[in-house]
Amino acid sequence: xxxxxxxxxxxxxxxxxxxxxxxxxxxxxxxxxxxxxxxxxxxxxxxxxxxxxxxxxxxxxxxxxxxxxxxxxxxxxxxxxxxxxxxxxxxxxxxxxxxxxxxxxxxxxxxxxxxxxxxxxxxxxxxxxxxxxxxxxxxxxxxxxxxxxxxxxxxxxxxxxxxxxxxxxxxxxxxxxxxxxxxxxxxxxxxxxxxxxxxxxxxxxxxxxxxxxxxxxxxxxxxxxxxxxxxxxxxxxxxxxxxxxxxxxxxxxxxxxxxxxxxxxxxxxxxxxxxxxxxxxxxxxxxxxxxxxxxxxxxxxxxxxxxxxxxxxxxxxxxxxxxxxxxxxxxxxxxxxxxxxxxxxxxxxxxxxxxxxxxxxxxxxxxxxxxxxxxxxxxxxxxxxxxxxxxxxxxxxxxxxx
Amino acid sequence: xxxxxxxxxxxxxxxxxxxxxxxxxxxxxxxxxxxxxxxxxxxxxxxxxxxxxxxxxxxxxxxxxx
Ligand SMILES: Cc1cc2nc3c(=O)[nH]c(=O)nc-3n(C[C@H](O)[C@H](O)[C@H](O)COP(=O)(O)OP(=O)(O)OC[C@H]3O[C@@H](n4cnc5c(N)ncnc54)[C@H](O)[C@@H]3O)c2cc1C
Ligand code: SF4
Numbered sequence: 001x002x003x004x005x006x007x008x009x010x011x012x013x014x015x016x017x018x019x020x021x022x023x024x025x026x027x028x029x030x031x032x033x034x035x036x037x038x039x040x041x042x043x044x045x046x047x048x049x050x051x052x053x054x055x056x057x058x059x060x061x062x063x064x065x066x067x068x069x070x071x072x073x074x075x076x077x078x079x080x081x082x083x084x085x086x087x088x089x090x091x092x093x094x095x096x097x098x099x100x101x102x103x104x105x106x107x108x109x110x111x112x113x114x115x116x117x118x119x120x121x122x123x124x125x126x127x128x129x130x131x132x133x134x135x136x137x138x139x140x141x142x143x144x145x146x147x148x149x150x151x152x153x154x155x156x157x158x159x160x161x162x163x164x165x166x167x168x169x170x171x172x173x174x175x176x177x178x179x180x181x182x183x184x185x186x187x188x189x190x191x192x193x194x195x196x197x198x199x200x201x202x203x204x205x206x207x208x209x210x211x212x213x214x215x216x217x218x219x220x221x222x223x224x225x226x227x228x229x230x231x232x233x234x235x236x237x238x239x240x241x242x243x244x245x246x247x248x249x250x251x252x253x254x255x256x257x258x259x260x261x262x263x264x265x266x267x268x269x270x271x272x273x274x275x276x277x278x279x280x281x282x283x284x285x286x287x288x289x290x291x292x293x294x295x296x297x298x299x300x301x302x303x304x305x306x307x308x309x310x311x312x313x314x315x316x317x318x319x320x321x322x323x324x325x326x327x328x329x330x331x332x333x334x335x336x337x338x339x340x341x342x343x344x345x346x347x348x349x350x351x352x353x354x355x356x357x358x359x360x361x362x363x364x365x366x367x368x369x370x371x372x373x374x375x376x377x378x379x380x381x382x383x384x385x386x387x388x389x390x391x392x393x394x395x396x397x398x399x400x401x402x
Numbered sequence: 403x404x405x406x407x408x409x410x411x412x413x414x415x416x417x418x419x420x421x422x423x424x425x426x427x428x429x430x431x432x433x434x435x436x437x438x439x440x441x442x443x444x445x446x447x448x449x450x451x452x453x454x455x456x457x458x459x460x461x462x463x464x465x466x467x468x
Contacts, residue, residue, distance in 0.1 A: 015456070018456075041461075058461075293459060294419075297456060297457065331415070375416055375417045375430060376416075376431075376434070379418040379419070379421060
């Protein structure tokens with residue numbers, strides 16, 4: 001293999017490039033990314049950058065020096081508009097074509113929008129520009145903020161907005177926020193935290209439409225129950241859509257992401273990684289597309305290795321996914337695949353003190369771990385999933401962990 | 403070249419991710435603070451130390467050549 005093209009210049013793409021170089025690949029690497037910035041971290045966009053705690057210079061994912069040392073052929077600020085899996089030819093919006101022997105697709109995901117034609121003052125949060133615009137809004141007081149969607153990103157934005165002392169209403173379609181992921185009991189814990197922090201939480205209700213004022217800015221949010229909530233700023237956090245449109249007609253299978261085999265191969269010489277990749281995770285026996293930071297890293301590393309693997313060296317990618325979310329002074333960590341319908345047991349600390357670790361059961365085994373301000377325990381209990389430990393043994397182990 | 407592991411404790415939030423990567427070097431204890439068990443783990447550990455650097459979501463770990 002002499003030439004590799006990486007499409008998508010963010011977390012997964014960067015870790016792919018780094019791994020190729022670290023493992024000794026000295027051919028040409030084309031690094032194609034629509035954003036003009038060198039790879040930066042999205043984590044602080046809803047947290048410390050939005051709150052102003054972290055300066056913008058500190059969100060880079062790689063130092064200038066280390067980035068230069070990768071000797072990449074950079075195509076930043078350039079969108080890929082087409083791909084042919086058979087010839088491995090990537091077409092760029094500039095009309096240029098990039099030929100490669102190996103390709104890693106890491107184009108991530110973009111936020112789902114509320115509608116096509118929104119008034120001013122309505123935001124989604126995915127890019128640095130989104131964050132800076134929202135931050136500028138938050139700095140102008142007083143502002144009434146409506147957050148649509150109480151998922152992780154929405155909840156983080158709500159928490160950060162409360163930190164600015166803004167009035168926050170959070171609207172959620174489900175009766176209990178996050179219940180599809182965490183189950184009702186744990187979802188309610190999250191809901192209570194927002195209520196205690198003064199968020200006006202409206203559950204079991206959707207958004208009917210947005211009303212604008214005479215100056216073209218948003219004025220209120222109309223809910224499906226007829227209630228109208230005044231709003232100066234609206235932040236929409238209703239999930240993401242994998243960026244696969246540019247791959248239509250490429251010969252790849254696209255179905256809620258780029259469909260790969262268990263080793264992350266999407267076609268011969270073509271791999272995918274990060275938020276855009278969907279693959280069968282053997283450990284859990286199901287197709288997964290994971291939208292987490294650490295997965296983008298692990299998958300980027302695995303995809304690079306898969307690209308370089310000789311016959312017989314292919315390895316299945318079967319991680320125990322995990323992620324975290326920071327809201328107010330609480331850090332939520334989730335490992336594995338919680339079974340919202342199954343048993344859930346608090347094994348360390350208590351819900352009342354808001355500092356606990358809980359295990360989820362599925363088919364007689366531990367399938368997931370949820371922690372609140374219990375990082376050490378979460379990492380220990382995650383190992384129970386890795387090791388496939390039975391439910392009773394896991395409870396026994398947890399009882400010795402203090 | 404020998405190197406040293408450095409943790410910026412102002413950035414570190416004790417999420418124990420480095421401990422997952424290299425428990426013999428990083429340990430988050432009951433007091434929820436991160437302890438560095440070995441500042442100079444040696445060449446044979448360099449790969450995993452680099453992994454810890456990349457995995458830390460706070461970019462709190464760095465390696466310094468001695
Ligand atoms: C505000 C925010 C907070 C988050 N907080 C957490 C958290 O606390 N914990 C956690 O685990 N995860 C968190 N995440 C999720 C995490 O950031 C993502 O999982 C991660 O960014 C995925 O990386 P990626 O490289 O796969 O995709 P992305 O980061 O989406 O990068 C894809 C890149 O590809 C580019 N691209 C897309 N299409 C094209 C094209 N056709 N041509 C060229 N380039 C293209 C995009 O512009 C983008 O730069 C958060 C995400 C956001 C937005
Ligand atoms: S991974 Fe980083 S933030 Fe987490 S405990 Fe280690 S040094 Fe601290």
